[in-house]
Amino acid sequence: MSRKVLTTPYIVWGAAFIILPLFMVLYYGCTGSDGSFTLSNITAMADSVHYKAFWNSVWIALASTLICLVISYPLAYILSKGKHRGSGIVIMLFILPMWINFLLRVLALQVILSKTGILNAILGFFGLPLQKLMYTKGAVLVGMVYDYIPFMILPIYNALCKIDKDVIEAAHDLGASARVTFQKIIIPLSLPGVISGIIMVFIPSISEFVVADILGGSKVLLFGNVIDQEFNVANNWNLGSGLSIVLMIFIFISMAIMNRHASEEGDNMLW
């Protein structure tokens, strides 16, 4: 039996579940309900509802990526410098939540943030006014950051661990203070990990809709929610596909920009 035969299942799988659906999205997106060719599903982007939801998504994705980065970099740096460097026990603790179904984690957040939840219970205990935490952009943001932060920590941590101790000592040896070494050596050398982390967080969160559904309710409408509704509620596959094409093009462009940066900085991690 030739080796090529062994790849057949994967080719079939790829054709059936990747190539074919993509063509179907393309077909539905470019046709009207009567099956005739039209671009109206794509130009429907200009509708203010779609347009606003899209920018909502971009804004939330950017914000959660930024928050993840701000939290993750110092954390990954401390972990990579720590005694447990490489042993992975501490990093495991941060990865552990990833093993639990993410819906469950979001539902747990709901319990914490709800009107009768733990946070408000604590506020009430101290006699402070109760806060409306659920069904706000803030709640969605918290959910997204909580869900995606491991994807930011890991690549940065890996990049930092890969930096040779000799290189840092060489910088000191050449007269660099700890601050200069951090700016000129450690940050640039960890940049591939940072870019990889940004891609890993930004790209999935731009099409996120479940977190917004559960934590944002109907108050926060993301682009993912719009597409979801077109398919599952309005049953308008054509419009849903058209908007999906717009989203895909946006993702491809973002990826291309970030990958160019990644390849400039040497090998990219995870991607």
Added chain:
Amino acid sequence: MKNKLVELVNVSKSFGSTKVLDELCLEVKENEFLTLLGPSGCGKTTTLRIIGGFEKPDSGKVFFDGADITNVPANKRNLNTVFQKYALFGHMTIEENIAFGLKIKNKSDSYIKDKIKYALKLVNLEGFEKRKPTSLSGGQQQRIAIARAIVNEPKVLLLDEPLGALDLKLRQDMQYELMRLKEELGITFIYITHDQEEALTMSDKIIVMNKGYIQQMGTPEDIYNEPENAFVADFIGDSNIIDGIMLEDRLVEILGTKFECVDEGFGRNRPVDVVIRPEDVVLGEEGQGILDGVVTSLIFKGVHYEMEVEANGYEWLVHSTNCHPVGSKVSISVIPFNIQIMHKPESEDEKAVTIDE
């Protein structure tokens, strides 16, 4: 008399429960090529790292140019290091790598430009300014590492087995290159290696270390010709190390045979270690020498033949340009001057010299 430039006084260092250096004292003079030589784990790298400021000694002091620098951090010391694995900055070009130290010292752009040019010329890599380190071979990377260190005009250059990762031919070329550099720059080199040939070729002074103790300090000739103990004799070059008894001044009994030698002051009938270099063993016709033996192996080594001769129950290692086929009967003789007599280790300190191989 040259000045003392670097001095370590009673430096001790432990990692966990392992004592790496014990009350180590050494001094390096200006413009000297000093080599720390020893097997891995002998403490030579730790010594270098203490001089460089990457490790702090548990006790003892480090002096540089007369000033106590024990607590001065690495980035404030006027010396530079060439690392074993080059440690070039992968995200920078060659030019940026070399300029790194100068930019921190806020030198002018034209000064930096001149220095880069000068350094690249010195290491024979002109025109490499815009390349990235990963596009260079190991030998080229090591030269850039040297260039990056010397543009800062350090008083002392520390080299941590800089040629360890290179192949033999390149290593030999680089040895001459380094010696030339040292002459041109007129700075002090402190060099680490476990390769005795490299140490003998390049150094003005060699310090042989084992288990955190200095075994011997001296010129390459001293170390090779007059090893102070069996460890040094064994570590520096091949040698026959044989148990002997010092019968009286200038007479030693080896393997039941009396040999004349030139050493005195060991007392009478004292057990000693006798070192005879393989090239000092003279083979002759049977019955013509001090003792007779049979050649048991013969290997052609290029410059000489390496033979093993079984005589009085000991396999003598012999280097000679004359070939004696396996099985031939030969005599062995050694001129008195070439017999080295050494004390057997007695004290705690000296136990460190036992060869643990």
